[in-house]
Structures are given as structure tokens and as C-alpha cells.
Amino acid sequence: MLSLSLSLMLAAASADPVDAATKTARAEYEWFHAHPELSNKEVQTAKHLAHALRGLGLEVHEGIGGTGIVAILEGKGEGPTVLYRADMDGLPVTEATGLPYASKNAGVMHACGHDVHMATAIGALSVLAATRDTWSGTVIFVGQPAEELGAGAKAMVADRAFGRLLKKHGKPTLAVALHDAADLPAGQVSLIEGAHHANVDSVDIVVHGKGGHGARPHESIDPIVIGAEIVMALQTIVSRRLRPDEKAVVTVGKFDGGTKRNIIPPSATLMLTVRSYGPKTRKVLLTEIERVAKNVAKAHRAPKPPTIVVGDGLPSCKNDPQWTRKVRAAFEKELGADKVKRHAPSLGGEDFGVFGTALGVPAIMWKLGAVKPARWKKGADLPGLHSDRWAPDPDLTLRTGIRTVVASIRTGLVQ
Ligand SMILES: [Zn+2]
């Protein structure tokens, strides 16, 4: 169901702007899907998106935080500001969907569905633009680059031009975003209160040893053996240092060392991804990683402690509980309660959390079902996000995306 004022207006116009918006979004979706660009190289993508938004009457600013864009839509009068974000980058994946609108850019694909996010944005903003005499306030739309690198949101927030626009239009009272989902049928959405994406930290550990001949290990200090023991000892942090109900992951994704089978190298490198929700858990993980690495190395007489570098991490994404309840109610009114689900939090990363954390703004992110309902019922062999076969059900996904974006933004504005 649509809000009362919007329903009355639509009855008068005897046409649902969501129908027209879905049609527009479908055409835009096919364009975006066929023309994916990698993170921080979203040049044509940003140009296309900016052009479409200018066509809707929005004031568009380009080149923010790299290829990012900010577009402003004002309602009929003064009111709160709502920030709405869609990400723009594709992935280095060779598409295997066989779709007529498959990627034309070899080796690049919108395998995470950021094309859905952009097309939904054009559709949703067209509805809000067409109904601007029914709401007051300002919508700040953010077309964000480089989500897949966890870098785009930070770059935009760090850009002074972004700060100036926020100052001019007022600090947002709410930030909203969606992500398409491969584990939910099209027509449904899912949102939860609290943390839904994890703190993401990268840790590099360089283990220092003493190189030598593979046949004379007693004359060397083998960093590969030390590194292997560190890998195993790290596994006890989550199982033996955290409370059993705390969720966290320590994964060593890369172990690099050596040049030849009969040479003991002077050093070896471990590359970790570390996931958690709360700041306390995060601190325990990072402290314990350092303690384990240093002490294992010491036990093996390493000539010096390992060099440990903790990268610039991503904050977890948390849905503000009060706003989640309000937005859930709006979604239930819009789609029907049976279409609005809950899901388990993910230890995946998402840099939308940066906008909430850096700007001090309550944020909401929800999952937008994108699997063809008939395919969902069958259940077997469903490709996931980042798969070369990821192919959302465009019309129903975009329609539901547009309806929920409009409903969430209107929740934060004055009707
Ligand atoms: Zn992704």
C-alpha cells in the first residue's frame, strides 16, 4: 500500500508512478549491466547515472571522492534531510549468464548487483521527483564508487566538496541503502535491527627468520615453520579467547614465503581478514593476534618479533533500532507483512557503514530479494553474489527496490 497522500494523488492521476519508474529502471538496468566498470574506474557509469538524474531535475555534482556523484532533490518546503546511497562498481568476473544484455566489457561484470542499485535509484528518485509536492525536506543521493574495495565511502566522506554539500543541505537525519540478495526471492525484502555487516580489518604479519640451505635447517630459523604454527595458533583466538556467543572470524587467506624447495627463506608473510561486530571484540582479536604471533616467533628463536601491520579497516554496519522499526512498518504497509523478513547478521563487509559512523547519522540497510520466485521454489544450484551466473529477476526486483526506497525515504521526510 502506498501512503495516503500519495495514493490520493495517484488516484487523481489514475496512474501509478511506480509502473513508469519500473519501466525506466528496467531500461537503465540493462544499460548498466552491459557496461560494468571496475572499482574507482566507474567513469562512464557515473556519467550515465548523472545524466539520468539531471533528466529528473536533480542538481548533480560529479567527481566527488573520485568518480562519485551527489545529487540533490528538494521537496515542496523545508524539512529533514535523508541520505540515500547506491554503489556503482562492477567486479573482475567474466560473465556466464548468457543474457541478451550481458556485459560488453570483457572480464568485468556487475556480479554483485550494483547495477540493480543504480537502476533502482533512478526509478525511486523519479517517483520522488514526480511526487515532490507531497513531501518536504531534501534527499541527498550518493552514487558511490569502489564499494568492492571498501574505499569509496571513505573517499567521498573525506572529500571537502561532500562536506560542503552536507553543510548546505543539512546533516541527514537518516541514511538509507539496500543491497540485492541472492538468498531471498524477488518481491521480498529483509531487514534487522543492530549490526548486519561486520567490522573488517586486514592484518599483515611478516615473520622474520634466518635463511639458509634446506638440507641444513639447524643452521637456519625457518619462518615457514613459524608461520605455519602461527596460522594454527590463531585459530584458538575465536574458539578460546572470545565468549561462545560472540561472533568473529580470523582467516589467513594468503601465506607467502620462499623461492625454491631447497632454500629456507629469511621471511614469510601471512595476510589475514579479521571480522567482528563490536569494538570490544575487535580489540580482543587484534591484541590476541599480535600476542600469538610474537610469542610463537619468540618460542622458535626468531631473530626479531614479527612485523605486524593492521590496515585501515571498515566499521560494522548497524541498523538504528528505532528507525528500523519505523522503516519496517513502512515496508509492511507497502509490500504486506509477509514480504518483509528478518535474516541472520553477516560477517561480510559493507562500506555503507562509513556514512553512518563518519557523519554520526542513524543508518538503515536492507536486503532486496532478487531471485526469480519460480527458481527460488526449486532451490537447487542458485548462484550467489559475485558468481559469474548471478542474474537477478529484473522487473520484480527493481519494482520492489523502488517501492522500498521511496517508502524508507518518505519515513525520514515530512509528508
Ligand atoms: Zn560485492
Ligand SMILES: [Zn+2]
Ligand atoms: Zn555489493
